[in-house]
Structures are given as structure tokens and as C-alpha cells.
Amino acid sequence: MRKETSSNALNEKKINATCGMGYALSLIGGRWKSNILWRLLNSDKLRYSELRRLIPGISERMLVSQLRELEADQLVLRVVYPEVPPRVEYALTDLGKSMRPMLQSISDWGEMHRKVTAED
Amino acid sequence: MRKETSSNALNEKKINATCGMGYALSLIGGRWKSNILWRLLNSDKLRYSELRRLIPGISERMLVSQLRELEADQLVLRVVYPEVPPRVEYALTDLGKSMRPMLQSISDWGEMHRKVTAED
DNA sequence: CCGCATCCTCATCGATACTG
DNA sequence: CAGTATCGATGAGGATGCGG
Numbered sequence: 583m584r585k586e587t588s589s590n591a592l593n594e595k596k597i598n599a600t601c602g603m604g605y606a607l608s609l610i611g612g613r614w615k616s617n618i619l620w621r622l623l624n625s626d627k628l629r630y631s632e633l634r635r636l637i638p639g640i641s642e643r644m645l646v647s648q649l650r651e652l653e654a655d656q657l658v659l660r661v662v663y664p665e666v667p668p669r670v671e672y673a674l675t676d677l678g679k680s681m682r683p684m685l686q687s688i689s690d691w692g693e694m695h696r697k698v699t700a701e702d
Numbered sequence: 703m704r705k706e707t708s709s710n711a712l713n714e715k716k717i718n719a720t721c722g723m724g725y726a727l728s729l730i731g732g733r734w735k736s737n738i739l740w741r742l743l744n745s746d747k748l749r750y751s752e753l754r755r756l757i758p759g760i761s762e763r764m765l766v767s768q769l770r771e772l773e774a775d776q777l778v779l780r781v782v783y784p785e786v787p788p789r790v791e792y793a794l795t796d797l798g799k800s801m802r803p804m805l806q807s808i809s810d811w812g813e814m815h816r817k818v819t820a821e822d
Numbered sequence: 823c824c825g826c827a828t829c830c831t832c833a834t835c836g837a838t839a840c841t842g
Numbered sequence: 843c844a845g846t847a848t849c850g851a852t853g854a855g856g857a858t859g860c861g862g
Contacts, residue, residue, distance in 0.1 A: 602812025603736045603805060611731050613855075616723045630824055641856055646825060667823045668862085677815065684811040685723060691804040692722025695797065733835080750844055761836055766845060787843045788842085826861075834852085841846070 606684065609655050614640055614648045616685070619674070622658065623682060627673040657681070726804065729775050734760055734768045736805070739794070742778065743802060747793040777801070 610616050614637065621636050622628060628636070634645060649672060652658040657678035663669040674681075730736050734757065741756050742748060748756070754765060769792060772778035777798035783789040794801075 601737075601740055601809055602814070602816055603740060603809040604812070605816045606808045606812035607727075607731065607736055611727065616727055617721075620721055620723060641858095642825070643827090643857085644855065647855090662824095668825090670824060680815070681811060684807045687804045687807045688726045689721055689723040691801060692724070692726035694722070695800070696722055696725045754844095759836095761838095762845070763837085763847095764835065767835095782844095788845085790844060824862090826859105828858085828860100829856105831854105831856080833854085836849105836851080838849090839847085842844090 609652075609657065610681070610685070612648070614644055615652060616688075618645075618648055618652065619657065619678065619681065619685060620689075622672060622674045622678070623685065627671050630670050630672070633672065652678075729772075729777065730801070730805070732768070734764055735772060736808075738765075738768060738772065739777065739798065739801065739805060740809070742792060742794045742798070743805065747791050750790050750792070753792065772798075 610619060617637055617640075618633065621633060625632075630645070630649075633649075634640065634642070637645070649658060649660065653660050656675055659673050659675045659678075661671045661673070663671070730739060737757055737760075738753065741753060745752075750765070750769075753769075754760065754762070757765070769778060769780065773780050776795055779793050779795050779798075781791045781793070783791070
């Protein structure tokens with residue numbers, strides 16, 4: 583049935599994309615996407631099982647669904663190798679790679695202020 | 703009872719703050735916060751009722767709760783003027799203002815790619 | 823190995839009515 | 843004007859078991 587891989591979250595209502603920020607955040611928001619994107623930015627290409635191991639708390643359901651959404655939003659490319667046992671690799675598309683500066687600036691701000699506000 | 707104004711979302715589990723990105727996103731994530739921050743960045747100081755009018759879909763409950771969280775996270779300053787009728791103004795703290803480059807880069811990416819992926 | 827389907831929980835959010 | 847209180851709906855996310 584495919585449920586039409588509902589791309590990102592602002593299809594109907596959801597995030598107010600009054601400014602582009604709402605749109606961008608709808609793509610990277612949620613609990614897992616930023617983590618997934620971050621891994622792919624640093625590893626350039628990863629297998630499903632590698633992602634599972636890299637992201638400790640994630641369930642299979644979530645990993646798959648988030649990857650599918652990222653794929654539908656054209657941020658991530660999914661490559662299936664018709665082998666046995668099966669092998670599937672995920673990599674960033676050009677669009678996904680174009681997020682690097684944005685993600686980097688988010689990461690930078692976070693790294694810089696995490697210690698200040700929440701002295702861990 | 704005050705429910706201890708639970709600051710941001712990563713108190714217990716929630717977003718994986720493995721990298722600073724998770725932390726930053728936990729502060730600006732959700733449906734409304736980016737919008738609120740954006741208004742305050744461009745207006746430097748706004749009253750409660752002005753925010754309500756500027757952000758069409760938001761309910762009072764949400765506006766208040768999001769403002770309280772932003773305040774607890776030290777991004778927004780709340781100033782109460784002991785007048786009648788009451789007047790309350792919200793403005794960005796220095797920490798909030800320090801988000802400008804990050805928010806700008808998010809906005810930039812969104813504005814640039816919104817038309818491409820979702821030809822509206 | 824790489825998923826999908828199902829069931830379920832619980833936080834989040836919307837609407838409404840009310841208050842200092 | 844600037845909120846608070848309460849209730850109900852919704853949907854993201856977790857656990858588990860099965861399938862190609």
C-alpha cells in the first residue's frame with residue numbers, strides 16, 4: 583500500500599513555513615533526523631546496520647521511517663545492492679550535502695553553549 | 703504547582719545530544735519556537751498580544767508555554783510592567799541574540815531550497 | 823541482512839472557558 | 843491585557859514478531 587511516503591511534515595498544516603526556517607526545520611526536526619544526517623555527513627556512506635549501531639537508542643521502525651522520509655525529501659540516497667545477503671547503503675544527495683553549512687552552524691552553536699547554559 | 707518550568711526537552715531522554723546539534727535543536731525545535739524567535743530577532747521586543755497577532759495559528763496555551771520554555775532556556779527575557787492594564791514585553795537575551803547566525807543560516811537554506819524541492 | 827506490520831503508550835498540542 | 847485550567851484529540855515514537 584506504500585502510504586505514499588509522506589515526505590516531510592508540513593504537507594498540510596504542521597510547522598508554519600512563513601519563513602524558510604520552518605521548512606528547513608521540518609526536514610531536520612524530530613528526534614532522529616539530525617543524528618542520522620550528522621553521521622552521513624561524517625561518514626559519506628553507511629549501511630543500514632552501521633547506522634543502527636551508530637545510533638544506540640533507535641528502533642528499527644524509527645530508523646527505517648526516518649530514512650524513508652529523508653529519502654522522500656531528497657536529502658538521502660538509498661542504494662540497494664542485489665546481493666545475498668542483501669546490502670543497502672545510504673548516502674547524502676547533493677541536496678543533503680548542501681546542508682553542511684547549516685548543520686555545522688547549528689552544531690557550532692550547540693557545542694559552544696551547551697556547557698554554559700547546562701553546566702554538565 | 704508550577705510544574706517546574708521544564709526548560710528544554712533533553713532533560714531525561716528525548717533528543718540525542720551526542721553532538722551539539724541535538725542540544726541546539728532541542729531549544730529551537732517544535733512547531734512554534736523558531737517562529738517566535740524569528741519575530742523577536744526582527745522586532746527586538748514584542749508584547750504578548752503582538753506575538754499573538756503576528757503568529758496566526760497559535761493558541762494562547764502554546765504561546766505561553768513556548769515563551770516559558772524559551773525563558774527557562776535563557777533565550778528570551780520576560781519583562782512585566784506593573785501597570786493596569788498589565789503590559790508584558792518579551793525580548794531576546796544575549797544568548798538568544800547569539801542565535802542569529804545559526805537561525806539565519808537555517809532560514810537561508812530553507813528559502814533557497816523550498817522552491818526547488820516543493821515547487822509551490 | 824534489511825526491513826515491514828501491528829499494537830500500544832504517552833507527550834504534545836488545540837479549543838474552550840475562566841481569572842487577576 | 844495577559845495569562846491559567848481543563849479536557850480531548852492526535853500522532854510521534856517504542857516493543858515485538860514476521861517476511862523476502
